Amino acid sequence: MKTIDELLAEGVAGKRVFVRADLNVPLAGDTITDDGRIRAVQPTIKALAEAGARVVVASHLGRPKGAPDPAFSLAPAARRLGELLGTEVAFATDTVGDSAKATVAGLADGQVAVIENLRFNAGETSKDDAERGAFADRLAELADLYVGDGFGAVHRKHASVFDLPARLPHAAGYLIATEVGVLEKLTSDVKRPYVVVLGGAKVSDKLAVIDELLGKADRILIGGGMAYTFLKAKGYEVGISLLQEDQIPTVTEYMERAEKNGVELVLPVDILASAEFPDLKGKTPADYITVDADAIPSDKEGLDIGPKTRELYASKIADAETVFWNGPLGVFEHPDYAGGTRAIAQALVDSSAFTVVGGGDSAAAVRTLGFDENAFGHISTGGGASLEYLEGKTLPGLAALED
Numbered sequence: 001m002k003t004i005d006e007l008l009a010e011g012v013a014g015k016r017v018f019v020r021a022d023l024n025v026p027l028a029g030d031t032i033t034d035d036g037r038i039r040a041v042q043p044t045i046k047a048l049a050e051a052g053a054r055v056v057v058a059s060h061l062g063r064p065k066g067a068p069d070p071a072f073s074l075a076p077a078a079r080r081l082g083e084l085l086g087t088e089v090a091f092a093t094d095t096v097g098d099s100a101k102a103t104v105a106g107l108a109d110g111q112v113a114v115i116e117n118l119r120f121n122a123g124e125t126s127k128d129d130a131e132r133g134a135f136a137d138r139l140a141e142l143a144d145l146y147v148g149d150g151f152g153a154v155h156r157k158h159a160s161v162f163d164l165p166a167r168l169p170h171a172a173g174y175l176i177a178t179e180v181g182v183l184e185k186l187t188s189d190v191k192r193p194y195v196v197v198l199g200g201a202k203v204s205d206k207l208a209v210i211d212e213l214l215g216k217a218d219r220i221l222i223g224g225g226m227a228y229t230f231l232k233a234k235g236y237e238v239g240i241s242l243l244q245e246d247q248i249p250t251v252t253e254y255m256e257r258a259e260k261n262g263v264e265l266v267l268p269v270d271i272l273a274s275a276e277f278p279d280l281k282g283k284t285p286a287d288y289i290t291v292d293a294d295a296i297p298s299d300k301e302g303l304d305i306g307p308k309t310r311e312l313y314a315s316k317i318a319d320a321e322t323v324f325w326n327g328p329l330g331v332f333e334h335p336d337y338a339g340g341t342r343a344i345a346q347a348l349v350d351s352s353a354f355t356v357v358g359g360g361d362s363a364a365a366v367r368t369l370g371f372d373e374n375a376f377g378h379i380s381t382g383g384g385a386s387l388e389y390l391e392g393k394t395l396p397g398l399a400a401l402e403d
């Protein structure tokens, strides 16, 4: 894989360089609640601009449905990028249309532009190679060189991640190099006990990862939205909690295999449950009850792990040598459901293990709950990406950067 330093040494002055970043930041309206992903790609953008490149930054944000949707505009991220760089950052209101072409054509050497959300175009995420390729062709018209630095999206076989680098001379940015360097350590010489904590809301993506982790981890602690498919598989009532019904046979097999392989697969023993999803804007106090995991009322949903589970999970982390954590344990965006996530973050900080936290929301949670980033071994910008890397999978966005 060519590094950005090699690309810089070859000379980028006057060249249009497409930087595929992951600026998928959490937003409340148009306010960015955590800018970690924008800060993480700074070194690459800065180095290219300082070397006289015309930098075209592209990213997805959220999961719009292949058409423009103002709720998912990258405009706030572009503004924040400008503040961080301390320079003006141009913004194109489309991705490959007239605005993008004019904005890129208007860049002087050393200037930076952000183009609108890649996922406003159906070709970006299409499963059809030709449709993705056609969109990649249009993206390729905007640039001379490609730098992949959106680590959080390297597990996606999307046009800007996978097809575009095949069309342009390419290199890996500083963020990807750092992320891969740290995660490599977790695949080659992992120190045991190796504990993996899994939570979050992208349940179907993450359940698949457990298959591989059952052969690698010593303990897997389950929380967040993914816990309820396991609890349901044990025959418990889960009310209106997040549930991946079609995955019940799979997780049943996971539980059996864990038992056979001597892997501790640990499930919540108590839950904070409510009849309604909390008010994340006004943050009005939530109305919830604490129940044992086998006693969730049928009209309620689980929104955080309870106090007994927090203690149990902390004890399972205390003697670990390595901990990988992806996915908040509850709806941490509301203070009444942040306790489980806070307890796990604290357990990582208190342990002497090498700790890696991965995922856009997990990293945001750690910072917004007031933890010092330096108290963790590594905070990865990618959740799904880091999990799939640890699984040993070939990630499309990394494979595409190979020479």
Ligand SMILES: Nc1ncnc2c1ncn2[C@@H]1O[C@H](COP(=O)(O)OP(=O)(O)O)[C@@H](O)[C@H]1O
Residues within 6 Å of the ligand: 199, 200, 201, 202, 203, 223, 224, 225, 242, 302, 303, 304, 326, 327, 328, 329, 330, 331, 332, 333, 358, 359, 360, 361, 362, 363, 382, 383, 384
């Ligand atoms: N029990 C739950 N029910 C619904 N959503 C949950 C639950 N627990 C956590 N979440 C949500 O999961 C989201 C983060 O999930 P995900 O995107 O998978 O994590 P990451 O970005 O760290 O990989 C958060 O917005 C959080 O509110």
Ligand SMILES: O=C(OP(=O)(O)O)[C@H](O)COP(=O)(O)O
Residues within 6 Å of the ligand: 022, 024, 062, 063, 152, 153, 156, 202, 358, 359, 360, 361, 381, 382, 383, 384, 385
């Ligand atoms: O937020 C992201 O992943 P993550 O939640 O697994 O960290 C990335 O930006 C990828 O987004 P996607 O899961 O909508 O493809």
